[in-house]
Amino acid sequence: MSVEEQDTKTTDTAGLEVLDRDECLRLLAQAPIGRIVFTDRALPAVQPVNFTMHGVDIVIRTSPDSKLARATRDTVVAFEVDDYDVQGRTGWSVMVVGLGRAVTDPGELAVLEELPLRPWAPGRRSHFIRIVTDIITGRRIPS
Amino acid sequence: MSVEEQDTKTTDTAGLEVLDRDECLRLLAQAPIGRIVFTDRALPAVQPVNFTMHGVDIVIRTSPDSKLARATRDTVVAFEVDDYDVQGRTGWSVMVVGLGRAVTDPGELAVLEELPLRPWAPGRRSHFIRIVTDIITGRRIPS
Numbered sequence: 001m002s003v004e005e006q007d008t009k010t011t012d013t014a015g016l017e018v019l020d021r022d023e024c025l026r027l028l029a030q031a032p033i034g035r036i037v038f039t040d041r042a043l044p045a046v047q048p049v050n051f052t053m054h055g056v057d058i059v060i061r062t063s064p065d066s067k068l069a070r071a072t073r074d075t076v077v078a079f080e081v082d083d084y085d086v087q088g089r090t091g092w093s094v095m096v097v098g099l100g101r102a103v104t105d106p107g108e109l110a111v112l113e114e115l116p117l118r119p120w121a122p123g124r125r126s127h128f129i130r131i132v133t134d135i136i137t138g139r140r141i142p143s
Numbered sequence: 144m145s146v147e148e149q150d151t152k153t154t155d156t157a158g159l160e161v162l163d164r165d166e167c168l169r170l171l172a173q174a175p176i177g178r179i180v181f182t183d184r185a186l187p188a189v190q191p192v193n194f195t196m197h198g199v200d201i202v203i204r205t206s207p208d209s210k211l212a213r214a215t216r217d218t219v220v221a222f223e224v225d226d227y228d229v230q231g232r233t234g235w236s237v238m239v240v241g242l243g244r245a246v247t248d249p250g251e252l253a254v255l256e257e258l259p260l261r262p263w264a265p266g267r268r269s270h271f272i273r274i275v276t277d278i279i280t281g282r283r284i285p286s
Binding site: 013014015016032033035037038039043044045046048052063065066067075077078080084086089090091093095097104120121122123134141142 | 151155157158159178179181182186187188189190191206208209210216219220221223225227228232233236238240255263264265266278284285
């Protein structure tokens with residue numbers, strides 16, 4: 001990142017402040033919940049999940065026979081985190097687009113199982129999905 | 144709704160409590176922010192917006208030349224609201240699927256302009272999008 005980029009806040013055509021990649025990754029790392037966007041029977045679908053980061057990738061735990069597991073396998077998905085202050089009418093959002101991948105490699109599974117990722121929902125969640133981050137974008141409503 | 148349905152909480156295959164339509168509409172009506180899911184240059188995309196309800200439909204204000212306005216015109220989109228308690232590891236989400244429609248009828252515009260919907264983001268937001276609600280689903284993590 002150049003000094004210029006650090007000092008100047010870029011805004012998009014909608015007047016929102018554009019967040020740089022480092023800021024997006026910082027916000028992703030501290031968000032407890034994100035929303036995964038996929039296609040379910042040819043219709044758009046979105047589901048909140050808790051998650052963790054592994055490098056720049058998103059890691060989610062679910063059950064192997066879940067709709068989410070089926071719908072995100074070898075498919076490009078979006079993933080979103082945000083936070084809002086209703087009183088201040090301000091907030092930010094970060095979106096990742098990347099390939100959803102079922103983790104099956106034993107070595108990779110062993111690494112992911114050590115991550116601090118405990119599903120909120122009940123039931124056995126032995127299946128790991130990795131979203132291999134390709135595009136990261138973020139916006140903030142300027143205060 | 145039958146008395147049985149009122150008294151018995153249904154759970155889905157993932158162990159989440161299934162919310163009925165009335166509960167979903169109640170939660171939608173009180174959420175300040177939702178996330179609209181659409182396709183942007185053949186990739187999944189998601190963008191948070193403030194909104195209001197008109198009947199069972201979702202109403203959003205944006206600028207007429209925004210990406211959101213273009214991407215949601217006469218297209219099936221999803222819309223999601225949720226709320227989470229990180230400490231309690233619990234929460235709920237509601238998803239609407241429906242046809243996105245640019246509102247152009249002067250009578251309909253006059254009605255929507257009276258709704259309590261003031262955009263958070265800067266700039267002129269004279270364009271109204273209505274999501275004509277078709278499917279409503281909701282889930283809650285049982286406590």
